[in-house]
Amino acid sequence: xxxxxxxxxxxxxxxxxxxxxxxxxxxxxxxxxxxxxxxxxxxxxxxxxxxxxxxxxxxxxxxxxxxxxxxxxxxxxxxxxxxxxxxxxxxxxxxxxxxxxxxxxxxxxxxxxxxxxxxxxxxxxxxxxxxxxxxxxxxxxxxxxxxxxxxxxxxxxxxxxxxxxxxxxxxxxxxxxxxxxxxxxxxxxxxxxxxxxxxxxxxxxxxxxxxxxxxxxxxxxxxxxxxxxxxxxxxxxxxxxxxxxxxxxxxxxxxxxxxxxxxxxxxxxxxxxxxxxxxxxxxxxxxxxxxxxxxxxxxxxxxxxxxxxxxxxxxxxxxxxxxxxxxxxxxxxxxxxxxxxxxxxxxxxxxxxxxxxxxxxxxxxxxxxxxxxxxxxxxxxxxxxxxxxxxxx
Numbered sequence: 001x002x003x004x005x006x007x008x009x010x011x012x013x014x015x016x017x018x019x020x021x022x023x024x025x026x027x028x029x030x031x032x033x034x035x036x037x038x039x040x041x042x043x044x045x046x047x048x049x050x051x052x053x054x055x056x057x058x059x060x061x062x063x064x065x066x067x068x069x070x071x072x073x074x075x076x077x078x079x080x081x082x083x084x085x086x087x088x089x090x091x092x093x094x095x096x097x098x099x100x101x102x103x104x105x106x107x108x109x110x111x112x113x114x115x116x117x118x119x120x121x122x123x124x125x126x127x128x129x130x131x132x133x134x135x136x137x138x139x140x141x142x143x144x145x146x147x148x149x150x151x152x153x154x155x156x157x158x159x160x161x162x163x164x165x166x167x168x169x170x171x172x173x174x175x176x177x178x179x180x181x182x183x184x185x186x187x188x189x190x191x192x193x194x195x196x197x198x199x200x201x202x203x204x205x206x207x208x209x210x211x212x213x214x215x216x217x218x219x220x221x222x223x224x225x226x227x228x229x230x231x232x233x234x235x236x237x238x239x240x241x242x243x244x245x246x247x248x249x250x251x252x253x254x255x256x257x258x259x260x261x262x263x264x265x266x267x268x269x270x271x272x273x274x275x276x277x278x279x280x281x282x283x284x285x286x287x288x289x290x291x292x293x294x295x296x297x298x299x300x301x302x303x304x305x306x307x308x309x310x311x312x313x314x315x316x317x318x319x320x321x322x323x324x325x326x327x328x329x330x331x332x333x334x335x336x337x338x339x340x341x342x343x344x345x346x347x348x349x350x351x352x353x354x355x356x357x358x359x360x361x362x363x364x365x366x367x368x369x370x371x372x373x374x375x376x377x378x379x380x381x382x383x384x385x386x387x388x389x390x391x392x393x
Contacts, residue, residue, distance in 0.1 A: 019330035020351050031055065032369040035346055042346035043378055045364045050321050051212055051293045052369030053243025053286060059279040066278025074271040079260075082271030090281045094248055097284050098219055099228055102256040104249050105280070106265070107272055109208050109237040110136040112247040115265030116235060117175065118144040119258070120202060125171040128159055130187065132180050134206060146173070153180075156191040163199040172201035178221040179209035182355050182363060184318030186210075186221060193230040204233035209322065212241030213294060218287035242283035245276050297321055297368040300375060304366060307379050312392040324350070324361040325382075327391065333360035339385045345378055 002010070015021045028036040032052040035044045053059060066086060076082040087105065095103040106112040117140030121127055125146040129137060132153045141148045149166075151159040159174070166172055174196050176187045189205070196203040207220035215223040218241070222231050233251050238244040249259065259266060287293075301321040308315050314326040327333045330351050337349035340362070351360045366375075386392045 018352075019334055020353075029055070032367055033371075033374060037341065037346060040341070040344070042341060042344055043370075043374055044346050045366070045378060046346045046348045047365060047367060048209070048240040049243055049367055050209075050241040050297055050365070051243065051287065051290075052367050053212075053241070053283055056243060056282075056286065058286060059243055059282045062278040062282035063275040064278075066281075067273070067275040070274035072275070073273050076271065077267065077269060078271045079267055084271075084274055084277075086274055086277045086281075087271070090277050090284070093281060093284055095250060097217065097288060098234065098250040099223065100234070100250040100252075102251065102253040104256050104259055104266070105272065105277075106247040106249070107269055108245075109134075109206075109235075109239065109247040110139075111265040111269065112235050112237075112249060113137050113206065114140040114143055115263040116204065116233060116249055116259070117141055117146075117173070118265075119263045120144075120204070120233070121146040121171055121173050125173065126166050128162055128172065128174045128201070130154065130176045130180075132183065133175065133177055134181060134208070137175055137177075137206065141175075154185070154188055156188055156195065159192075160195055160199075163195060163201065166199070168200075172199060173204060174201050175204040175206070177206045177208070179207075179213070179320050179322065181209055181322065182350055182361070183316050183324055184320040184322030185316070186319060189222065189225055189227055189231070193227055196232075197230070202232050203230070204235065205231055207234060207236035208247075209240060209320070211236035211238075212283075212287045213297065213321065216291075218291075218294060238280045238283060242280070242287060244279040244283050246272055246280060293368040297366065300366050300368070300370060300372075304364070304375060304379070308382070311379075311383050311386075313386070321366045323364045323366070325364065326359055326361045328358050328360060330360045332389065332391070333362060336362055336385065336389060336391070339389070340382065343381045343385060345381060 025037055032055055033044050035042050070084050074082050091103045091105055113136035121144045123145035127141045127146045128149045130153055131150045149162045151162055178187050210221040212218040214221040222228050222234055235249045237247045305323050316324050316326055333349045340347050347362050347364055350363045
């Protein structure tokens with residue numbers, strides 16, 4: 001009989017044989033578009049820093065000011081003595097930006113999704129989740145003990161068929177990403193709103209990859225489509241386009257009050273450091289004022305997608321700044337990623353279980369702070385390597 005150590009080592013070996021073993025790499029940043037990995041300068045096409053705000057001096061200065069005023073770290077949860085007045089300021093500005101009654105800030109997108117879902121539903125309820133939703137959504141459903149019904153990706157007909165079978169007396173939650181992080185496509189939000197109203201469900205959306213990127217003031221895809229009054233729960237993050245850290249939920253005042261009183265991942269965790277709140281506050285101001293960043297990001301993304309598609313790459317259904325090159329084989333995908341790094345491009349191989357079996361890919365993600373020359377150089381290198389490997393003709 002094998003010991004637990006032998007079992008774990010055997011599992012690691014199995015992961016390695018499938019070319020799915022992951023490891024951490026030390027990275028240093030020169031600027032938004034250039035990173036250093038293993039001593040090599042690389043063009044950064046793997047970051048979620050979509051607007052290039054992570055190194056913006058205004059966020060850094062706001063972070064330092066907040067640390068000087070409130071201290072370097074947190075010493076308690078928000079319901080003890082961790083709820084500095086800065087929290088109230090930032091949440092008020094967040095609610096104003098999102099045009100909603102109230103808002104609540106969390107330590108991360110993961111803790112937000114796990115907490116929101118497990119607070120809204122329980123073991124006698126139903127959750128209807130897009131098949132390609134983020135892992136944090138899936139884990140929130142598991143923790144809630146609600147029955148999960150997974151509908152085919154962006155398939156409104158399949159979702160409605162599942163809703164029709166749901167008992168009328170059960171609470172029903174529909175949850176979806178707005179921009180899907182590994183495919184770069186978007187959810188059919190108008191159709192989801194129609195179904196949630198028709199079947200009396202709650203609709204929750206995860207705006208992690210659309211906050212700052214869509215909407216007149218960067219509010220997200222829900223606002224871009226003028227659906228903010230019909231979506232019950234809007235969750236998003238500050239750690240991507242807003243260049244900071246943490247997450248949020250917005251909604252009616254009574255809903256936020258309920259989360260404060262019932263959400264375990266909010267109640268039983270230490271508050272964010274004040275410096276993080278300072279950078280969040282600065283980022284909320286900037287994304288509303290600097291529309292040019294969003295426009296440039298969308299223009300670059302369309303250009304990049306079109307060029308890769310014309311070269312013969314399979315980029316799936318991407319319509320956003322996230323552009324996958326779907327290869328299929330784990331081994332070829334890892335080789336492609338390594339060859340890209342050798343030529344000066346940082347782009348990560350994404351393999352199962354993050355994506356379905358047989359759909360391993362390189363996930364490119366663009367930033368507004370890249371230059372057109374950098375994009376053209378990257379496209380030429382990507383095409384050259386793919387031709388050498390026989391991935392395109």
